[in-house]
Amino acid sequence: MARQFGMRQRNSIGTSLRGCVRDIVDRNHSIDRVEKIISRTSFSTREEVIAYVTPSDSTQKERFAQVAGRLWDAGKIVQPAVDGGEHPEFSGVQIWHLVEPPAPVRPDLF
Incomplete structure (x- = not known):
């Protein structure tokens, strides 16, 4: 995975299927950093998407x-x-949301 300034880049969650794919195609976002894209769509096939x-x-x-x-x-x-679920609401107009890395587990606490 790419590194920047000695730190691992964080993954992100997208909230617009078309917008996210467009960003990846335009090389504004790396497909390797996509954790998931939450879409309002309900397609059942790859071809529909x-x-x-x-x-x-x-x-x-x-x-x-x-x-x-x-x-x-x-x-x-x-x-x-x-x-049958609903698309979660995100504040703002941005379509990419950074995923916070999990806190490290301290073995001495167990």
């Missing part, structure tokens, strides 16, 4: 399909609506 995220006028359709397919195959697209 690819069709949804790929702009019809894009010259990078293959790249959109590759990114969306990779996220789908890795189980990183979470769709609460599929199970």
Whole structure:
């Protein structure tokens, strides 16, 4: 995993399927740093996801399909609506939210 200033980069959770895939395609965000993307969609197939995220006028359709397919195959697209749940509300307009690393476990406490 990439390092910056001697620290491991933190993973993030995305809250907009189209926006997140667009950021990855445009290389504004690394697919390797995606923990998951929580989407308001309720697709049941990989092909549906690819069709949804790929702009019809894009010259990078293959790249959109590759990114969306990779996220789908890795189980990183979470769709609460599929199970009757609701999309969590996040404050602000940002679509990426950093995941806080877990606190280290101190063996001397046990």
